[in-house]
Amino acid sequence: MPTGAHGLNAAVVEINGVVKRYGATPVVRGVSFSCGEGEVIGLAGHNGAGKSTLFKMMLGIIAADEGDILLFGEPVRGRRFREVRRAIGYLPEHVALYDNLSGLETLRFFARLKSADPSRCKSLLERVGLGSAIHRAVREYSKGMRQRLGFAQALLGQPRLLMLDEPTNGLDPEAIHAFYDVLDQLRQDGATIILSSHLLAEIQSRVDRLVIMASGQLVAQGTVAALAAATGLPARLVVTPRDGARDRVRGALLAAGFVPQDLADGEVQVAVATPQRMALLGVLADLSDALTAYAIAEPTLEDVFLRHQRGVTWVERAA
Numbered sequence: 063m064p065t066g067a068h069g070l071n072a073a074v075v076e077i078n079g080v081v082k083r084y085g086a087t088p089v090v091r092g093v094s095f096s097c098g099e100g101e102v103i104g105l106a107g108h109n110g111a112g113k114s115t116l117f118k119m120m121l122g123i124i125a126a127d128e129g130d131i132l133l134f135g136e137p138v139r140g141r142r143f144r145e146v147r148r149a150i151g152y153l154p155e156h157v158a159l160y161d162n163l164s165g166l167e168t169l170r171f172f173a174r175l176k177s178a179d180p181s182r183c184k185s186l187l188e189r190v191g192l193g194s195a196i197h198r199a200v201r202e203y204s205k206g207m208r209q210r211l212g213f214a215q216a217l218l219g220q221p222r223l224l225m226l227d228e229p230t231n232g233l234d235p236e237a238i239h240a241f242y243d244v245l246d247q248l249r250q251d252g253a254t255i256i257l258s259s260h261l262l263a264e265i266q267s268r269v270d271r272l273v274i275m276a277s278g279q280l281v282a283q284g285t286v287a288a289l290a291a292a293t294g295l296p297a298r299l300v301v302t303p304r305d306g307a308r309d310r311v312r313g314a315l316l317a318a319g320f321v322p323q324d325l326a327d328g329e330v331q332v333a334v335a336t337p338q339r340m341a342l343l344g345v346l347a348d349l350s351d352a353l354t355a356y357a358i359a360e361p362t363l364e365d366v367f368l369r370h371q372r373g374v375t376w377v378e379r380a381a
């Protein structure tokens with residue numbers, strides 16, 4: 063395993079001020095982050111945020127216009143990167159496959175390209191759930207099967223760093239579950255993993271840290287808990303007034319400093335900022351005979367994400 067110029071403790075990934083332009087248009091705009099050994103990082107962002115472009119720069123497939131990228135301490139376009147590249151598994155967003163080859167032939171082909179041990183191909187295909195289809199032509203593979211084959215290709219050569227671009231794209235829920243099981247085993251084996259997704263809800267419980275991109279910029283990074291707490295988004299209270307009690311409910315909420323909003327089905331909603339939580343308990347107690355139900359929804363990471371998409375930037379600073 064490469065340890066890089068900085069020795070064993072070097073960050074696996076170091077990205078500093080990376081910019082990429084197509085023509086005059088910047089699509090990655092000054093992105094910086096780093097990633098330590100064994101970390102699982104979720105790179106989240108909507109379509110077009112710049113995730114795939116960043117991945118391609120991290121692999122040296124395309125050159126950055128500005129900034130530095132070091133993997134295992136080596137500059138990605140440097141002379142010694144070839145050696146480092148062998149320790150990296152990459153699942154591109156669109157895997158190019160030869161339709162006439164079988165799954166096994168395909169993987170053996172990739173193994174030769176990567177100088178990886180071809181005798182492991184069969185067990186790798188079993189590991190990604192393609193064990194019964196290894197001799198079938200890839201042209202007969204479903205989208206999900208092609209994606210699994212791409213994943214097997216990324217696992218060739220026991221990579222120490224896995225970069226997976228939208229790895230669950232095209233997978234059904236069962237296959238997504240199986241994918242994360244394999245990812246957990248790889249994490250236990252000490253691999254560093256960066257996976258991108260536009261589905262924050264799917265990855266948020268499966269990564270150690272999130273890096274959120276929007277319009278080519280890194281808008282937030284941190285653990286899921288830190289991101290949710292730091293943005294201080296309000297919780298939402300939704301109450302269902304008893305028949306004829308709606309005005310009383312609205313009045314009590316207003317008097318306690320909340321701003322009631324009528325929902326279509328007769329319910330009333332208010333935003334509850336953290337300092338208002340105690341006041342909320344009092345109002346609910348006063349209104350106990352006027353309500354048939356109430357529910358408090360904590361802010362989700364999706365709310366955080368949407369807020370970042372609207373241009374609010376918050377980046378967790380290292381202590």
Ligand SMILES: Nc1ncnc2c1ncn2[C@@H]1O[C@H](COP(=O)(O)OP(=O)(O)OP(=O)(O)O)[C@@H](O)[C@H]1O
Pocket residue numbers: 084089107108109110111112113114115116155260
């Ligand atoms: N070769 C290219 N030439 C011109 N523009 C490009 C090229 N490749 C990507 N872009 C543009 O760069 C921006 C970022 O694209 P990128 O594929 O990195 O986003 P993404 O976050 O991976 O989104 P998606 O999930 O949709 O692929 C987009 O606006 C895209 O149109």
